[in-house]
Amino acid sequence: MSEFISNLRERSLLTDEQVQRLLKATTAAGVSDVRRILQSGYIDQLALATELARYFGIRQIDETEWPSDEVLPDRISRRFIREHHVLPLVADDSSLTVAVSDPTDTAVLDSLRIASERHIELRLATDSQIMSRIEALIEKRTGSLITAQGDSNGLSEEDEAHLKDLALDAPVIDLVNRLFREASAARATDLHVEPARGRVLVRRRVDGLMQEAASLPPELGRAAVSRIKILTGLNIAERRLPQDGRARVRAGEREHDIRVATMPTIHGESVAIRFLHATNQTPDINALGLEPKQLELLKAQANHDNGMIIVTGPTGSGKTTTLAAVLEFLNDPTLRLVTIEDPVEYQIEGVNQIQIRPDIGLTFATTLRSLLRLDPDIIMVGEMRDSETAKIGVNSALTGHLVLTTLHTNSAAGAITRLIDLGVQAFLIASTLRCVVAQRLVRRLCQTCREPHEVSEEFVHEIPAEAARRHKGPARMWKPKGCEHCNGTGFLGRAAIFEILAIDEELRRLIKPDISSDIIARQAIANGMVTMLGDGFAKCLDGVTTIEEIGRVTSED
Ligand SMILES: [Zn+2]
Structure with missing residues (x-):
């Protein structure tokens, strides 16, 4: 049971029986506790918003803060705000303020951050306030009533036109550009977009290790996959067979040749992107x-x-x-x-x-x-x-x-x-x-922040003779610390x-x-x-890497 639910129970906003029912309710994966409470109707929306604001320390929206026009419409699509019940309120160069009814939905907040390229500020509002404001804004813009069958329900798996449409959505284009740019900046060799239960995971490989880059709501993730397929000339209607493609993409200042492979999985189509080395970088x-x-x-x-x-x-x-x-x-x-x-x-x-x-x-x-x-x-x-x-x-x-x-x-x-x-x-x-x-x-220690440490007498005896021979000076090892150069990891390259x-x-x-x-x-x-192993030990003594790294790469058989 989440702390928030027990807090509601303690404050007598939920009965024991309601808590039990909430816990038993079988819901789709990825649905947050807050969304479940909203859907259950056990608590009045306004009371819930007040409680969320108090519990998470987020301001409730002031009536004057509702926007009179769409904010960043070229980056955040109507489909997205409708589907996820969020409304952008105001944006400046570095931040975007958004009305939410569920501040715990980090996947949506991440998507907003990525699509807007801004830091996200939250205001709490009720779900119905947000949804009615969204429809009012869109109605004002288009001058016509939006019919009940909104396009959020229209995503049929086989609907190629719709997939294409999604992939051309500004926030999706921005998202994919951003993922490439961030991967390039992080010196990633690979980028993976992998559908999982209730979300789409974006991971990248940096210095040989996988790290999570983003977690996207399923629809945005699927749209990103379509976007990447369009970029690399793959058939976007074909989602059941693996495909391979290549392309040259621009990521920030650099151009990359990429190789893309798609693979159907039980949760949907996954994409693996390999960044190939640029033509002028033949190693010496x-x-x-x-x-x-x-x-x-x-x-x-x-x-x-x-x-x-x-x-x-x-x-x-x-x-x-x-x-x-x-x-x-x-x-x-x-x-x-x-x-x-x-x-x-x-x-x-x-x-x-x-x-x-x-x-x-x-x-x-x-x-x-x-x-x-x-x-x-x-x-x-x-x-x-x-x-x-x-x-x-x-x-x-x-x-x-x-x-x-x-x-x-x-x-x-x-x-x-x-x-x-x-x-x-x-x-x-x-x-x-x-x-x-x-x-x-092996991962190379960041030369800016690495720290030396003396090693024990017994350890010195463990050092292979060929490594000891090569190294001049005191026997000491180095460990990673983390600084702004290495993104806090202690390793660089x-x-x-x-x-x-x-x-x-x-x-x-x-x-x-x-x-x-x-x-x-x-x-x-x-x-x-x-x-x-001997070469590895010598490189540890030289402060190039750590014993743990040597162990990691020499034991993976
Ligand atoms: Zn560092």
Whole structure:
């Protein structure tokens, strides 16, 4: 039972029996207690408004505050105010005052804030006061009576014209622009609009973690989905099948290439938006965060004209960025560089980049086979997902091409056993593989507010030798604090932790059909490989990130 309901009981505005009935009433999800009380009619509306004002410390509306004309009609639609029983009263540059009968409906208040781009001030009024004022204003504007069958009931699932109409509604356009702008400002890589029970959740991924961006009433959420589908050229009438689209959108000062995928769910259609990197941001191999020895090793291996270099890690571990940086490092007008990707994330000047299209038969394998006829020098295969691609890839590496690719494995050593599992013969792996880079992304501590803390003697002993060797100065760690630069999170951006397994003669001999990745890893460490954990610890000592972050990304198997 909500505190507000018990408060009403204590003040004898509700009887025990009414409270029981309110609690038992089966109502749609997302309906607030206040709305339920309003609908029950147990309390006179004016008495309820007075009580809400007192309880939540909100002023009741003064008769002189009712507006004589619509406020921000280009941002807040009539449909919205009617459906949610709210009425904008007055707006200035930074704030919007709104009459509400239910101040607890935060989803509606959030929508108003987003659509108006203003801070929201509340005045309490009764539901019937608000609704009659709304109709009076609209009537005055249109000069005709609004019929009872308002368009709020008209949203049939299949009504394409209506969906389009909704998606062109100014508040919806503003809402979507705002979501993009905020996502861009927050440095989000993904934005998700996900219908849930009684609301539509907007979440974004920042520095690898999901965070909630907004919670919208269902209709506004659906309209936002339609708007995004229109922006990306998808069929808005099709809501039962998944669709993919791309577009270039402007968000604040920046333009983004986005890839959009829709997916039907039990609560409605969800949309996932991936922000692709802008064309001019090809990553620099020197800025990936490799320590000097690792960097030197990777460059040396990449400078061969044949063989294979593999980057491994789970989804979202920065593999594509590393490969793009290697490609850019190798980018030379005398060489022919070709990539096969899904999707093309970085556009690199002078490189032929091919997007696979499985729907028309352009898979990784078929594309790779046909492009070998173009005689490339360096081939980047976005991912070796299947046996056929792996086999063609290894064969190309054997026949005078440098092949760069990614595999979905947790450790560098795991790449070798994965290739064997994919049906590649061990001797072919031994004769083509040059090195494997394994990586994860961790959140980078905000350099403005991070705080050092001394660590215990026992902890110092836990630090892997390779990390301790690399670090000069006192053994201390850093923790996040939070400031205005990092939005109070203590983290800003991401950093990668790496391990690079170079295949030397000794390891080459070990690669046999039944080899375990443990044996390979042990041998590599004996040869001086810095493990991802070791690199992570070193980066903790350097104040780049925290032990918790290292633990988080190295334990997700
Ligand atoms: Zn900070």
